[in-house]
Amino acid sequence: MKRCKLLLLISIVLMLAHPAAAYAERQEIKYQAELEYPPYKYIQNGYLTGFDIDLTSMIFEKNEYLVHYSTGNWEQTYRRLTEGGIDTTGLMVVSEERKQDILFSRPVLKSYISVYSRQGLQGEVTLGTLRKYKSVSVKDNMQRPSCRTRRVYRLQNT
Incomplete structure (x- = not known):
């Protein structure tokens, strides 16, 4: 009988526990995006979106992390990252100078730029x-x- 009462008590406590308690253990991440960088980061219909935002959502899963998004220009975003005001800004070009202040992952994207012209200029x-x-x-x-x-x-x- 005591066992039954204990199980009933535990069941009631679990049912009454607020769902927000399950999120209390999530780690908070401060993410700031510099805009004007489509298709990686941009505002569409009032929402921050793009490849970088989708990648960030995949890395920082909602059940483990609570991501706080903000936006700013590049200079402000970079300064806040190096000063510890934000945790990440997502995709960024790796340079030796930046390696002094920032921890980089392995590259996730490589970009190639070409010069193109009309066929008549071939060879020129x-x-x-x-x-x-x-x-x-x-x-x-x-x-x-x-x-x-x-x-x-x-x-x-x-």
């Missing part, structure tokens, strides 16, 4: 002809409905 656009240019600057950055970035670049002569 080579690494040799591009050597006379020293820098590239962004002229325009517009988000297409497909969430891809279109950038117009201008090469500057050396």
Whole structure:
């Protein structure tokens, strides 16, 4: 009989326990995204979305982590990361300088950039002809409905 009363008491306590108690053990993660980086990070219909956001959700599963999202410009985001104000900013280019202050995972994404031209210029656009240019600057950055970035670049002569 005592055993039955004990089991009944335990059952009642478990039923009355607030569901939020199950989340109390989740580790809190502060994530800040720099925007204007589609398709990796951008706002759509008022929500932060993109490949980086999906990847972060996969890494920090909801049952184990409580992720607090915020946004900011790149300089602010990088400063907050290096000063410990946030835990992660997601995808970032690895450099020797950044390795001094930031812990990086193994690369999860490799990007390749190409120079393209019309077929009539085949043979004229080579690494040799591009050597006379020293820098590239962004002229325009517009988000297409497909969430891809279109950038117009201008090469500057050396």
